Amino acid sequence: MSNPQQLRYSKEHEWLSAAEEGVSTVGITSHAADALGDVVYVQLPEVGDTVTAGEPCGELESTKSVSDLYAPVSGEITEVNQDVVDDPALVNSAPYEGGWLFKVRTDESAGEPELLSADEYAAFTGN
Amino acid sequence: MTDAPRRTPLDALHRSLGASMTDFAGWDMPLRYGSERDEHTAVRTRAGLFDLSHMGEITVTGPQAGELLDHALVGNLSALAVGRARYTMICEPGGGILDDLIVYRLAGERYMVVANASNAQVVLDALTERAAGFDAAVADDRENYALIAVQGPESPGILGSLTDADLDGLKYYAGLPGTVARVPALIARTGYTGEDGFELFTAPDDAEPLWRALTAAGKDAGLVPCGLSCRDTLRLEAGMPLYGHELSTALTPFDAGLGRVVKFDKTTNGGRFVGREALEAAAARAAEAPPRKLVGLVAEGRRVPRAGYAVVAADGGEVIGEVTSGAPSPTLGKPLAMAYVDPAYAAPGTPGVAVDIRGRHEPYEVVALPFYKRQR
Numbered sequence: 001m002s003n004p005q006q007l008r009y010s011k012e013h014e015w016l017s018a019a020e021e022g023v024s025t026v027g028i029t030s031h032a033a034d035a036l037g038d039v040v041y042v043q044l045p046e047v048g049d050t051v052t053a054g055e056p057c058g059e060l061e062s063t064k065s066v067s068d069l070y071a072p073v074s075g076e077i078t079e080v081n082q083d084v085v086d087d088p089a090l091v092n093s094a095p096y097e098g099g100w101l102f103k104v105r106t107d108e109s110a111g112e113p114e115l116l117s118a119d120e121y122a123a124f125t126g127n
Numbered sequence: 128m129t130d131a132p133r134r135t136p137l138d139a140l141h142r143s144l145g146a147s148m149t150d151f152a153g154w155d156m157p158l159r160y161g162s163e164r165d166e167h168t169a170v171r172t173r174a175g176l177f178d179l180s181h182m183g184e185i186t187v188t189g190p191q192a193g194e195l196l197d198h199a200l201v202g203n204l205s206a207l208a209v210g211r212a213r214y215t216m217i218c219e220p221g222g223g224i225l226d227d228l229i230v231y232r233l234a235g236e237r238y239m240v241v242a243n244a245s246n247a248q249v250v251l252d253a254l255t256e257r258a259a260g261f262d263a264a265v266a267d268d269r270e271n272y273a274l275i276a277v278q279g280p281e282s283p284g285i286l287g288s289l290t291d292a293d294l295d296g297l298k299y300y301a302g303l304p305g306t307v308a309r310v311p312a313l314i315a316r317t318g319y320t321g322e323d324g325f326e327l328f329t330a331p332d333d334a335e336p337l338w339r340a341l342t343a344a345g346k347d348a349g350l351v352p353c354g355l356s357c358r359d360t361l362r363l364e365a366g367m368p369l370y371g372h373e374l375s376t377a378l379t380p381f382d383a384g385l386g387r388v389v390k391f392d393k394t395t396n397g398g399r400f401v402g403r404e405a406l407e408a409a410a411a412r413a414a415e416a417p418p419r420k421l422v423g424l425v426a427e428g429r430r431v432p433r434a435g436y437a438v439v440a441a442d443g444g445e446v447i448g449e450v451t452s453g454a455p456s457p458t459l460g461k462p463l464a465m466a467y468v469d470p471a472y473a474a475p476g477t478p479g480v481a482v483d484i485r486g487r488h489e490p491y492e493v494v495a496l497p498f499y500k501r502q503r
Contacts, residue, residue: 038164040455041429
């Protein structure tokens with residue numbers, strides 16, 4: 001699966017949508033979902049939590065391993081995807097759609113986060 | 128510097144099937160082809176095909192082959208009937224488990240010992256050393272065999288369509304030489320998934336034609352290629368130990384709850400075998416002061432215990448054991464673990480047991496192993 005052009009990407013394999021009224025949606029990339037294998041449990045931050053770019057804010061468990069979920073930007077959590085908590089397989093089946101993880105209101109004062117374009121991310125992952 | 132991983136005769140085929148590969152005991156092996164959960168379910172309900180060519184085959188031949196194995200291993204292999212197989216172990220002189228093995232008696236003076244890939248060299252070296260003084264030869268046969276397993280309820284029908292061998296007459300833990308899809312193979316009714324199934328030892332050059340024939344024969348029955356990832360969840364549900372997790376040189380068979388594989392009543396070699404004194408002491412110790420016991424743990428929540436995580440008392444957080452294997456169970460739909468726990472907490476239903484999952488104490492139910500048993 002190719003990486004959607006309109007998204008930006010972290011080196012920790014999260015994707016981030018363009019902000020709408022300051023709020024961006026975050027998920028993990030199909031590259032990361034494939035590498036994890038079947039995701040069986042997700043632990044997400046809670047609405048109202050403040051997250052920091054590059055810091056862990058949750059967990060993704062697959063059959064074989066557990067991985068930290070990192071915040072691609074700093075800001076406040078405005079919404080989490082309850083569907084993916086109930087059915088973690090959405091992370092594998094629809095990483096850019098129904099498998100999104102949380103929405104975050106970007107803290108502008110934290111500065112510009114280091115994110116990659118779709119092409120830069122493809123080069124980074126060797127795809 | 129590390130050596131490049133070894134590749135099985137089916138390596139190119141795995142890659143053409145889109146397998147995710149992983150390093151396992153120095154071998155580049157298929158981890159999964161698609162979803163490991165789907166592969167797991169296929170083995171439980173239909174059939175799965177595994178490449179196990181990394182396993183280590185060692186052939187022992189000669190008039191005293193049985194006596195040598197009685198001396199070198201903890202089991203009574205000279206008493207094994209031709210055509211049968213046995214689960215056994217090889218221990219250090221001090222009683223620690225060097226490996227768990229399946230031994231096939233192929234003829235009166237011919238046995239095949241199958242070791243775990245990670246221990247094959249250790250087992251080969253130990254058998255070679257222990258063969259001194261016996262009229263028997265130990266041969267490294269790793270290069271001469273590929274190993275393909277077909278496992279699952281549909282496997283007898285699939286294999287039966289490709290062979291004239293008497294599969295109905297082949298008991299569990301037995302093996303007979305035969306021909307499958309015109310390929311010579313040792314057909315063994317063994318496995319590591321908790322299902323009925325067969326393991327086919329064949330020449331490396333015959334592995335790919337055999338794999339393709341099985342794939343074609345199993346197409347309508349829903350057979351799929353399966354990787355090591357689902358093999359691990361299958362064996363965990365079936366409560367089967369894995370070397371490096373439930374078994375190690377730090378444990379004797381009695382500490383691992385597998386004392387029954389140690390046969391003190393052997394009559395060959397005057398009853399002597401490597402590790403006997405240490406194992407007698409271990410048996411006595413286990414009877415007086417029971418060691419930590421291997422139990423099953425079933426999660427109440429969804430967080431997955433992993434090998435090495437502490438088992439703790441829910442009140443107080445005292446460490447009462449350690450997880451040896453853990454995974455989400457596709458069949459039960461819950462995380463499962465095997466763990467060694469203090470005897471006071473080992474009874475099924477013991478309340479107040481938790482696993483420390485990265486700092487949080489998650490409640491777990493103690494259950495008897497195995498978690499899953501197929502309907503016969």
